[in-house]
Amino acid sequence: MKARETNDTATVRQAGNAVFRSDHSIVALFLLGGIFYLNFFSRIFSAPLLPEFERTLHLTHGQAGLFFFFISCGYFLSLLASGFISSCIGHKRSIILSMAGIGLSLGLLSLTTNIAVIRTTFFLVGLSAGTYLPSAIATISSLFAPHLRGRAFAVHELAPNLAFLTAPMYVALLLPHLSWRQLIRLPIAFLLVACLLYALWGRDVRIRTPKPDINLYRILLRHRDFHIMVILFSLGITSTLGIFSVLPTYLISVHGFTEHQANMLIGASRIPTLGAALAGGFFADYFGHRRAIGLVLFCSGIMTILLTQNRQLLHIAIWVQPILAVCFFPAGFALLSRIGPPETRGITVSLTIPLAFVIGGGIMPAVITRMADYGLFATAIGLTGILIAAGGFLVLFMQDGP
Template identity: 30%
Template sequence: MYCLPPPGIGWRGVFLITGIAACAAAVFFILSDKGCNDCGIPPNFANIRLFAAVPAYWVLLSLLVISVSLATGVFSVLPTYLEVEHHLPERMLNTLVGFSRITGFASIYLAGHLADKFGYRIVLASILVFTSVLTVLIGTVSGPLLLIAVFLQPAATQSFFPATLSAITRTAKPEARNLAVSLSIPLSNILGGGLTPMTFGAAGYFSMSFIILGRLGLLSVFLLKLLPATIEERC
């Protein structure tokens, strides 16, 4: 759910404008002649084995699933939770949830800068802890503190993805890096963006679900210890 569109546009107009902007961005990218023109390797079992046998890949994929759960999974059920359990007006929660997604642009840039300066391991650990604590707060507090947690949680969550995807490419050989990333994204979305909100909605215990998910995020910090130091150096 997003902020209400300007009068006369409607929700169909929002989708229309977004689609046109996406097509324009694609055309601009093609005409700019930026980026690599090399073709990636096809997704067959022989090529998947180039990185599937690396334990670090599965560790990072697990972290990616958890981060998608904290981002997309929470976002999918958050408006319903705020309306049903906290009785927030629909217009207010639409605006709050919509604006909370805008702050992610600044946090992504900041996370990349800090990762270059301090290393990705400590930055990812800090992001996971901060995001998980905010997720627990969403399920336990109310009033102004709840609104602050709802506003800050997505900004912290979105900053996790660039560094994680960069680390995933370092687990595969150069010719298989495109395949490692292209498989990790749909897998994480199916589990974190599909299974997580479906489980939340089926159970109906929104507050408890946020608390459990936040605790899983805190526990996932220990997975970073399983990553080899070579990935840190190559990032």
């Protein structure tokens, strides 16, 4: 009898511990989702502030557009180094370090008017942000069983789309009442609170990432499909982050929108993207990943071209283009996971995304805004749309994947 009671008690304790672990995993997931939102928001909310930077700092479109290039360069370097960093200090400390670094970089940005220092702080924002995502993915993977990871990552991936939605509205609603410096300082408080909360309640998965093998990078770099995927992801990022970065300035300087009108319209147009990414996953599974990528890039490119047309077509394109653009990533990551020999697939994402982010999130906005200095803003966006649409045909040259 006593033995049965002992067994029953042990079973209850095990169940309680399982619930406790589950509850803590959910708390950690929502903390990571909030941190990812702040991480992404901090990198993109300078886009709706770009016209204000130009006016107050007396910059040209091209000079202001270089800010995105510096962010992307910092992000590129820290993503490449993230495996080494997490192998030394662990994933939890990597996440905390990332958030603290972003907060300090934004604080420095809000205190200076020197262009060289401003560019350096944007570089530091990107450098701080890049260590987060690999550690977050590793943490979520270790906290949830395989059959729950899809839902866990779906919750986590809501953060970028929420940032795209809220960043323009944040600027539109507060810029009439606050200076751009004050708008930059406000997120710092949330970043530091997020650091503290994750330090207290975030899960330390207690795993170390093995240091990457340089020989695997050499093998991957010789694989043709890898180079095609870098180009495809560059175009995918161009159609989302790249166009988003320059769109407020384009609407204001070319089409005569006020800052409030442009940012509210851009923010509202991102609301449907919250469900579009999920729909894109079903679309990719139904048509096949290569076909889905080709169709999405082609249609997204056409909508980007329509951004250069009259007001009626412009409004349609503003709403439809981001919906199509976000559908690239479910198919893109699914196909990317099968690129190269099995021993290189662990580093495929860590090498593809940094390169694509520099091109699509840094170089392309810089080129578009530079052309805008010569009165070719609409032409630059139209050419970008043609490039995105043409990229859809690159999937025909791939060897791997359906």
